Amino acid sequence: xxxxxxxxxxxxxFVHNTEGRIYSRRVFFxxxxxxxxxxxxxxxxxxMADQKELVLVNWGGDAVRxxxxxxxxxxxxxxxxxKVAIDGTGPSTSRIRLMVQSGKVTWDVMDRNLHTALExxxxxxxEKIDYSIVDRSKVRPEHAVEWGxxxxxxxxVLTYNTKKWGSEVPASWKDVWDFKKFPGKRxxxxxxxxxxxxxxxxxGVPFDKIYPIDMKRALDMHKKMKEHAIYYTVIADGQNAFRxxxxxxxxxxxxxxxxxxxxxxxxxxxxxxxxxxxxxxxMVPKGAQGGKAIWDFIAMTQDPQAQAELLKSNGYGxxxxxxxxxLDADWNKVNPGAPENYSKMLQGGIEWYAKxxxxxxxxxxxxxxx
Amino acid sequence: MxxxxxxxxxxxPRHGTYWLIILPALAMLVFLYLVPLADVLVTSITDPKPGLxxxxxxxxxxxxxxxxLTTLRIAALTTFIALLLGYVVAYAMRAANSSQQRLMLFxxxxxxxxxxxxxxxxxxxxxxxxGPVNAGxxxxxxxxxxxxxxxxxxxxxxxxxxxxxPYAVLTxxxxxxxxxxxxxxxxxxxxxxxxxxxxxxFLPLTRPxxxxxxxxxxxxxxxxxxxxxxxxxxxxxxIAEYVAVQINDTLRWxxxxxxxxxxxxxxxxxxxxxxxxxxxxxxxxx
Numbered sequence: 001x002x003x004x005x006x007x008x009x010x011x012x013x014f015v016h017n018t019e020g021r022i023y024s025r026r027v028f029f030x031x032x033x034x035x036x037x038x039x040x041x042x043x044x045x046x047x048m049a050d051q052k053e054l055v056l057v058n059w060g061g062d063a064v065r066x067x068x069x070x071x072x073x074x075x076x077x078x079x080x081x082x083k084v085a086i087d088g089t090g091p092s093t094s095r096i097r098l099m100v101q102s103g104k105v106t107w108d109v110m111d112r113n114l115h116t117a118l119e120x121x122x123x124x125x126x127e128k129i130d131y132s133i134v135d136r137s138k139v140r141p142e143h144a145v146e147w148g149x150x151x152x153x154x155x156x157v158l159t160y161n162t163k164k165w166g167s168e169v170p171a172s173w174k175d176v177w178d179f180k181k182f183p184g185k186r187x188x189x190x191x192x193x194x195x196x197x198x199x200x201x202x203x204g205v206p207f208d209k210i211y212p213i214d215m216k217r218a219l220d221m222h223k224k225m226k227e228h229a230i231y232y233t234v235i236a237d238g239q240n241a242f243r244x245x246x247x248x249x250x251x252x253x254x255x256x257x258x259x260x261x262x263x264x265x266x267x268x269x270x271x272x273x274x275x276x277x278x279x280x281x282x283m284v285p286k287g288a289q290g291g292k293a294i295w296d297f298i299a300m301t302q303d304p305q306a307q308a309e310l311l312k313s314n315g316y317g318x319x320x321x322x323x324x325x326x327l328d329a330d331w332n333k334v335n336p337g338a339p340e341n342y343s344k345m346l347q348g349g350i351e352w353y354a355k356x357x358x359x360x361x362x363x364x365x366x367x368x369x370x
Numbered sequence: 371m372x373x374x375x376x377x378x379x380x381x382x383p384r385h386g387t388y389w390l391i392i393l394p395a396l397a398m399l400v401f402l403y404l405v406p407l408a409d410v411l412v413t414s415i416t417d418p419k420p421g422l423x424x425x426x427x428x429x430x431x432x433x434x435x436x437x438x439l440t441t442l443r444i445a446a447l448t449t450f451i452a453l454l455l456g457y458v459v460a461y462a463m464r465a466a467n468s469s470q471q472r473l474m475l476f477x478x479x480x481x482x483x484x485x486x487x488x489x490x491x492x493x494x495x496x497x498x499x500x501g502p503v504n505a506g507x508x509x510x511x512x513x514x515x516x517x518x519x520x521x522x523x524x525x526x527x528x529x530x531x532x533x534x535x536p537y538a539v540l541t542x543x544x545x546x547x548x549x550x551x552x553x554x555x556x557x558x559x560x561x562x563x564x565x566x567x568x569x570x571x572f573l574p575l576t577r578p579x580x581x582x583x584x585x586x587x588x589x590x591x592x593x594x595x596x597x598x599x600x601x602x603x604x605x606x607x608x609i610a611e612y613v614a615v616q617i618n619d620t621l622r623w624x625x626x627x628x629x630x631x632x633x634x635x636x637x638x639x640x641x642x643x644x645x646x647x648x649x650x651x652x653x654x655x656x
Contacts, residue, residue, distance in 0.1 A: 245500045
């Protein structure tokens with residue numbers, strides 16, 4: 001019996017993980033038959049079957065544990081009769097499109113970012129945020145849009161080796177492009193957001209003139225950079241390149257720079273100066289089944305104390321500006337949402353990326369490729 | 371499945387029964403391979419709108435052309451280096467006694483058991499500026515500054531040659547084993563020097579092996595994804611990664627599937643051309 005049970009679990013996991021993307025149910029039954037598995041055993045009911053269960057989709061790993069402790073547990077305490085499932089498989093744009101277009105929407109709340117909300121919201125992929133329940137005033141104005149409400153802040157920050165150049169450390173992107181003063185390998189992500197902005201800042205463009213991005217100017221700067229740099233595609237690979245000493249300075253996500261500093265006992269550090277801050281946000285797929293429970297949940301995650309807890313567990317910066325009051329000075333040093341840090345950074349241009357992300361990504365890849 | 375009656379009646383397999391046995395595997399192949407493959411072909415001429423617009427990009431898009439050229443250049447260089455190194459190894463294997471041969475064969479096959487991903491990370495660790503290779507060279511005073519051996523095209527080539535070398539060695543070795551060594555001895559007895567005997571007798575006889583191994587390595591090199599993505603430092607974009615970017619990031623599925631189709635057709639064409647020259651079935655061990 002346990003064998004049948006295992007197989008059933010395998011199948012359900014497969015269907016759950018693929019969300020019916022790869023094969024329709026009919027084809028899948030055919031495959032089961034070919035494999036000698038009775039389709040009757042395969043109880044193909046994804047998580048959505050239970051209407052009361054809210055499905056929260058994020059990017060997995062520590063985020064599942066962190067969001068459960070900071071957001072889900074307090075919510076369940078307030079509404080004991082409700083249920084929440086966390087799916088860590090990642091709400092990528094292609095998966096959202098496929099789910100909404102297929103008409104079988106099993107997700108309720110998705111952890112993504114504001115520029116994606118502005119990109120796919122107008123395409124009819126997202127529900128509009130119900131601002132009668134969700135409180136717009138609990139975030140900075142730039143973190144609330146029609147189809148998404150900020151849930152935490154992340155930043156791409158200048159990260160550097162503290163010992164490589166004696167008492168000198170790079171403090172701006174101009175320094176990163178100064179190959180004589182700060183010799184050594186650089187690292188950037190092979191994605192346009194924040195990478196193009198860093199190039200423009202290095203070229204002397206002030207914050208308020210960054211957008212709309214002058215692609216040619218930014219790419220010319222990276223053509224000068226590329227022989228001195230690696231361009232990582234997987235963020236963990238970039239973090240690792242710093243840790244094993246391959247790279248001495250460059251751009252890294254603040255949630256990676258922090259553990260890097262701890263792992264290396266301060267050999268690496270980062271500065272908020274000229275960092276680029278982005279709003280992650282909650283988005284709701286069009287046709288989500290969760291109803292009012294969705295907005296109840298989102299409204300509860302706006303609590304500054306809950307957000308302060310998420311910073312402590314995952315390094316995610318509280319999007320509610322009040323949250324810094326619940327953190328001591330040490331914690332506020334790693335908090336991108338703390339007023340003194342936030343004001344040093346450029347706000348990522350979500351409107352520009354909503355329109356230009358795809359083209360910019362392709363142009364960056366073309367410029368970097370030999 | 372045969373019923374009880376068949377068994378009692380001294381059941382013998384009939385021709386059709388064999389088909390029943392392979393039916394599940396065949397059905398799996400059709401569902402999991404041919405159907406999605408057809409889907410790829412169809413997408414390449416229907417997305418974003420029906421027509422051959424995607425294929426036109428082969429001639430109009432500098433981005434696509436640059437990627438194709440990079441792919442061809444790296445595949446050609448990998449093939450050349452792998453053949454050169456593989457030839458030496460295969461030649462030595464042919465000349466060795468049988469216990470040495472077994473040991474050499476074992477060493478050639480060893481890397482097959484390690485995943486390409488692990489090997490790529492191992493190369494990064496070995497070749498990076500603080501890795502043992504650069505540290506050793508600097509300790510001996512051969513170089514002052516670490517050599518840029520990885521996260522660039524050099525790194526990609528090293529990683530790809532490493533993966534491809536067993537294919538080159540085994541194919542060449544299979545070919546060399548079939549050569550009658552007495553021909554070389556005969557040439558020597560007729561006054562040819564060692565080098566002349568090699569160049570005028572042995573080398574021409576290994577031509578089919580060189581062509582076969584070259585084609586095999588070239589074809590396999592065209593589709594590399596993990597190795598260039600990791601060892602290239604984000605700056606060496608080959609066609610497979612370009613396809614992945616189109617499918618996952620820019621969501622231009624038509625362009626991605628067009629390139630996948632083009633790659634597949636090129637490979638099939640190369641195989642067809644190869645079959646004109648040598649017996650492909652024997653090359654792949656059938």
